[in-house]
Amino acid sequence: MAKVTFNEDLCKGCELCTTVCPKNIVIMDKHRINSKGYHPATVEEMDKCIGCAFCARICPDVVIEVEK
Amino acid sequence: MAKVFEKPKALTDKPFHYCPGCTHGIVHCLVAEAIDELGIREKTVGVAPVGCAVFAYDYFNCDMHEAAHGRAPAVATGIKRVLPDNVVFTYQGDGDLASIGAAEIVHAANRGERLTTIFINNAIYGMTGGQMAPTSLVGQVTTTSPYGRSADTEGHPIRVSEMLATLEGVAYIERVSVHDIKNINRAKKAIKKAFEIQLEGKGFALVEVLSTCPTNWGMTPIEALRWLETNMIPYYPLGVKKEVE
Amino acid sequence: MAKVLMKGNEAIAEAAIQAGCRYFFGYPITPQNEIPAYMAKMLPKVGGCFLQAESEISAINMVYGAAGAGARVMTSSSSPGISLKQEGISYIVGAELPCLIVNIVRGGPGLGGIQPAQSDYFQAVKGGGHGDYHMVVLAPSSIQEMVDLVTDGFDIADKYRNPVMILGDGMLGQMMEPVEFREKKTILPEKPWATTGNKEGKPRNIINSLFIDPQGLEDHVLKLYKKYDEMKENEVRVECYNCEDAEIIIAAYGTMARIAKNVIQMAEEQGIKIGLIRPITLWPFPVDTFKKWADSHHVKAFLSLEMSMGQMVEDIRLSVDGAKPVHFYGRTGGMVPTPKAILEEIKKIREGI
Numbered sequence: 313m314a315k316v317t318f319n320e321d322l323c324k325g326c327e328l329c330t331t332v333c334p335k336n337i338v339i340m341d342k343h344r345i346n347s348k349g350y351h352p353a354t355v356e357e358m359d360k361c362i363g364c365a366f367c368a369r370i371c372p373d374v375v376i377e378v379e380k
Numbered sequence: 381m382a383k384v385f386e387k388p389k390a391l392t393d394k395p396f397h398y399c400p401g402c403t404h405g406i407v408h409c410l411v412a413e414a415i416d417e418l419g420i421r422e423k424t425v426g427v428a429p430v431g432c433a434v435f436a437y438d439y440f441n442c443d444m445h446e447a448a449h450g451r452a453p454a455v456a457t458g459i460k461r462v463l464p465d466n467v468v469f470t471y472q473g474d475g476d477l478a479s480i481g482a483a484e485i486v487h488a489a490n491r492g493e494r495l496t497t498i499f500i501n502n503a504i505y506g507m508t509g510g511q512m513a514p515t516s517l518v519g520q521v522t523t524t525s526p527y528g529r530s531a532d533t534e535g536h537p538i539r540v541s542e543m544l545a546t547l548e549g550v551a552y553i554e555r556v557s558v559h560d561i562k563n564i565n566r567a568k569k570a571i572k573k574a575f576e577i578q579l580e581g582k583g584f585a586l587v588e589v590l591s592t593c594p595t596n597w598g599m600t601p602i603e604a605l606r607w608l609e610t611n612m613i614p615y616y617p618l619g620v621k622k623e624v625e
Numbered sequence: 626m627a628k629v630l631m632k633g634n635e636a637i638a639e640a641a642i643q644a645g646c647r648y649f650f651g652y653p654i655t656p657q658n659e660i661p662a663y664m665a666k667m668l669p670k671v672g673g674c675f676l677q678a679e680s681e682i683s684a685i686n687m688v689y690g691a692a693g694a695g696a697r698v699m700t701s702s703s704s705p706g707i708s709l710k711q712e713g714i715s716y717i718v719g720a721e722l723p724c725l726i727v728n729i730v731r732g733g734p735g736l737g738g739i740q741p742a743q744s745d746y747f748q749a750v751k752g753g754g755h756g757d758y759h760m761v762v763l764a765p766s767s768i769q770e771m772v773d774l775v776t777d778g779f780d781i782a783d784k785y786r787n788p789v790m791i792l793g794d795g796m797l798g799q800m801m802e803p804v805e806f807r808e809k810k811t812i813l814p815e816k817p818w819a820t821t822g823n824k825e826g827k828p829r830n831i832i833n834s835l836f837i838d839p840q841g842l843e844d845h846v847l848k849l850y851k852k853y854d855e856m857k858e859n860e861v862r863v864e865c866y867n868c869e870d871a872e873i874i875i876a877a878y879g880t881m882a883r884i885a886k887n888v889i890q891m892a893e894e895q896g897i898k899i900g901l902i903r904p905i906t907l908w909p910f911p912v913d914t915f916k917k918w919a920d921s922h923h924v925k926a927f928l929s930l931e932m933s934m935g936q937m938v939e940d941i942r943l944s945v946d947g948a949k950p951v952h953f954y955g956r957t958g959g960m961v962p963t964p965k966a967i968l969e970e971i972k973k974i975r976e977g978i
Contacts, residue, residue, distance in 0.1 A: 315381060326401030326594075326601040332561050350400070365385035366561050372405030372601075373396055379381040423822040425694070437831050443820035445693050446833035448716050451686035454678065458690025458698070459820065461674045462648060466694075466822050484686075487679040 314363025314380040316355050322375045325350030329367035329376065335360045338367045388412035390421045392441045401601020403558045403591040404432055404500060407571075408439055410564070411471065411498055414572040415442070418579070424467040425459050427452040429476035432506040436471050450481025453488035456495050467578055469496040475505045478514040478540050485544065485586075492549025492583040496574045499540060502591040503612060510596030514538045517615055522596070537615060541588045545621035551583030553621040557590040557613065559605040566618075582624055590616055628803040633768050633793065634659035634701075636804050637727055638667065640775035641699050645810040646725070647673035648698040650687035652680060652706060655739045656795040657729035660701040681706040685713030685726075692722035693832035695819025697779055701727035703795075704737065704745050708753065714788055715754030718849065719834025723782035725775065726760075727791045729798040732959035740959020741794035741880055746936035749792050750908040757846055759853045761860055762790045762907040764878040768802035774905070776810070781860060783814045785852050792907060794932065795959070796880045856909050863911035864903040870923050871900030873971055876915070876941050877930040878904050880961070885930055887964045892971065899971060900924075907937070915944035924949060925978045930967060931955040 316338075323346055329338045330353065341354040353375070355361060363380030390412035398404045415421050421442050428436035430449035437444035447455040452470035460468045477485050477499050488495060504522055505511040512525040515537045519528040529537075541555045552574055556567035567589055574585035590612050592604035599607060631639070638660050641649070649668060651661035661677060668675040678684035684700050691698040702710060707728045717724060730745045732738035747753075749762045761781050765771040771793065778789040820830045836842035864882075867889050868874055877885040882903040892899045902918065904911050918924050926949055929938035935953040942951045954970040956962045 313381070314384070322395050324400035328401055328601055328605070331602055331605075363384050368385040369561055369564055370406060370558075372398060372400075372402055374387045374391065374405065374409055376385070377383065377387070378385040380384045422824045425820045425822060427690070434835060435837075437833055441829065443823055443830045444832070445690060445820060446720070446831070446835050447689070448686060448712060451683065451689075451713070454683040454686035455690035455693075457676070457683075458648070458650065458687035458692075459694045460690075461676065461687075462691045462694035462696040462698075463821060483679050484683055487683065 313359065314361040314378065315358060316361055316367060317377045318353055319375045320352040321347045322373050323350055323352040324348060324373060325352070326372060327353070328370045328372065329353050332366040332370050334364060334366065335362060337361060388416045390415040390441050392439055394438045396439060397435055398432060399595040401592070401594045401604065402432070406558045406564060407498065407500060407567070407589050407591065408436070410568045410571050412440065413568065414575050417572065418575055420467045420575070420579070423465065424469065425463065427456045427459070427468070427470040429470070429472040431473035431476045433471055433473060433500065434507065450476050450479070451484055452476065453481065453484040453493070453495065453497065457488055457493050460493060460495055464494070467575065469498065469575070471498045472500065473506070474501045474503065474513045474515040478538050486547070489544045489584045489586065490547045490549045492551070494578050494581050495584055496578045497586040498571065499586055499588045500591045501540070501588050501616065502593040503537070504593045504596050506593045506596055517611060539616060541586070541621045544586060549584050550586070550622050551624045552577045552585040555588040555590065555616060555618050555621065557608065557618055559590070559608045628805050630801055630803050631768060632659055632799065632801045633771055634729065634798045635663045636768050636772050637701070637775055637791070638663035639806065640772040641725065642667055642671060642673070643806050643809045644697070644776045644779045645813045646697045646699050646779060647671065648691045648696045649673070649675050650678050650684040650691070650700050652678055652684050652702065654703045654706045656731055656798050657701050657703045657727065659798070660727065681709035682713065685710035688724050689713060689717050689720065689722060692717065692724045693720065693820050695816040695821055697813055699725040699727070701729065703729045704731045704733050707745065707748065711754040714760070715756055715758060716834050717788050718758040718760065719756065720832045721786040722788070722832065723786050724788050725778045725782060725791065726788055727793065730792065730794045732957065738959040739795060741796035741961065742932045742957060742959055743794060743879060743881065744933035744936065744957060745792065746907065746931070746933060749790055750910070750940070758849060759856070759908055760788050760790050761856055761909070762792055764792045764905060764907050765797065766879045766882045766903065768797070768800070769804045771797065772804050772806060785856060787852060792879070794880055796961070860906055861909050861911050862905035863914045864905060865914065866901040866903065868900030868902065868918055870898055872898045872923060873926050873928060873974060874900040874902055874918055874924055875928050875930050876902045876904070876937065878907060878937070881930045881932060884962065884964055884967070888967045888971070891964055891968055897971065897975070910940050910944065912944040915941055919945040919948040926974055927951045928971065928974060929953045930962065932961060933957050
């Protein structure tokens with residue numbers, strides 16, 4: 313099992329992370345807005361995460377931390 | 381569970397001011413990881429340019445200089461000559477390095493200064509609002525090439541890596557990109573190698589990183605990565621341009 | 626220490642080395658070429674570093690880097706080259722870095738000439754770079770004084786973390802006079818602010834002149850100006866010669882002060898009492914000295930004597946503030962005023978009083 317955590321208030325909603333997840337589980341949370349006014353990136357189906365850290369790798373604001 | 385990815389120590393806690401999806405942030409992270417992995421943070425001195433990365437002295441968690449526009453290689457030369465045992469790097473954009481600072485980068489490279497330069501090529505001036513850069517592609521529309529850059533009036537984009545690779549003082553030059561995971565990993569290796577070259581005292585090292593500028597290209601961050609891939613890479617071929625043994 | 630016959634430019638370089646300067650970044654330009662040449666030969670012998678940069682712009686930015694890394698560092702050039710360095714000097718002031726900048730002035734504007742001149746006065750003292758700033762500007766009038774002011778210049782720069790400029794001219798740079806090197810500096814001041822790497826938890830040092838928040842910038846500039854007030858308080862240097870019951874006082878610095886002393890002698894023989902005020906610091910300007918003599922009843926007028934179209938004359942008028950008339954006589958483009966011509970000028974002024 314692996315886990316990703318998002319430092320949500322740093323996310324600028326650029327969506328790059330959503331394009332590289334091999335499991336397509338990184339999505340933009342359309343229900344919420346962070347303190348900057350963006351929809352933050354999130355993972356709802358954490359059980360599918362394989363901890364590859366691709367999302368963290370491409371994040372321009374170092375928002376994502378990955379554990380495995 | 382163990383941490384597989386976290387913010388590198390060589391980055392401060394200051395959030396980046398860069399636009400959403402700007403690849404500066406990715407490259408900052410790669411440089412910081414290289415510094416951490418080589419264990420050199422406490423003896424590294426960085427030189428920030430004038431341009432979008434002008435605030436890099438707030439982001440890299442080591443001693444930093446803020447240089448005048450284009451003069452980072454000269455400032456870095458001054459630092460390195462005084463502190464030969466420190467690791468000195470410059471982080472520069474295409475306007476800073478290839479336009480106003482062209483003489484400085486050519487001569488620092490030619491002198492074989494033991495420096496590492498991270499050169500961000502996003503084919504535009506970002507901080508000042510989207511002007512044409514020496515690396516803007518022919519036909520590229522910017523605020524100062526509103527009808528598209530034309531070769532006969534503005535000349536052709538400069539391939540800096542190939543140009544500098546002809547200089548004897550250069551030990552290592554590679555052009556990389558950050559438009560997808562494979563290339564980001566490739567860029568990380570190149571950046572780390574460029575620091576290692578300095579540690580081994582082999583001469584001048586530079587990594588040119590093809591990058592995006594979603595805001596001034598007028599695209600979404602995701603479209604910008606695709607634009608880079610289809611338009612910049614054919615003109616700026618990736619790969620090692622020089623490497624001394 | 627025995628006296629040595631030395632050319633001005635080389636004396637400057639030797640004085641800098643003796644003052645502990647180990648880094649020099651320069652570029653060729655007449656009439657200061659002997660300084661980099663001397664440094665190229667001598668610095669390596671003391672473990673120092675000489676580097677000829679690709680331009681004066683690069684050279685001043687190398688000085689910025691070396692100074693920020695904590696070194697005692699110097700550059701030299703001549704008028705056109707000093708113009709190229711102005712942006713760098715403004716950054717060095719903004720980042721509060723100490724260094725010594727030597728200008729061996731030549732005729733201008735443009736490519737001008739290579740003969741001695743003083744037409745860079747405004748650029749030096751009013752600030753040739755952008756923004757509100759000052760530098761201590763030292764004007765030697767002999768080779769010995771060049772040596773002494775280079776030594777003191779480095780200390781003033783370190784004391785205030787601000788660049789110091791030596792304003793010479795082509796004549797002072799090229800002529801030879803016997804000099805004495807008094808004390809060799811080995812212990813230099815500590816620079817905890819320098820970017821030597823932040824080991825053992827030393828706080829991060831940043832050399833920077835960018836203050837994007839306007840209040841932050843104003844606070845910074847006001848801090849710089851507190852230093853300038855201190856400089857005005859502590860660093861003014863001036864020589865008064867033969868002013869006691871002088872009728873007319875010449876104001877002149879550098880080469881022109883030497884010529885003025887000849888004029889004073891000639892005038893004496895003709896029963897005309899002339900004095901000389903010789904500013905040694907062109908900035909901070911010796912305002913009080915001019916005020917004092919302007920209030921003396923026997924002083925009828927001042928004559929600013931310069932190798933330019935008249936630049937220091939403005940600061941004299943500001944200091945004298947209308948108390949007495951301030952005249953100007955000068956030649957430019959490298960023509961050096963002669964004592965005879967100056968005495969003629971003085972006679973005209975006396976008739977006019």
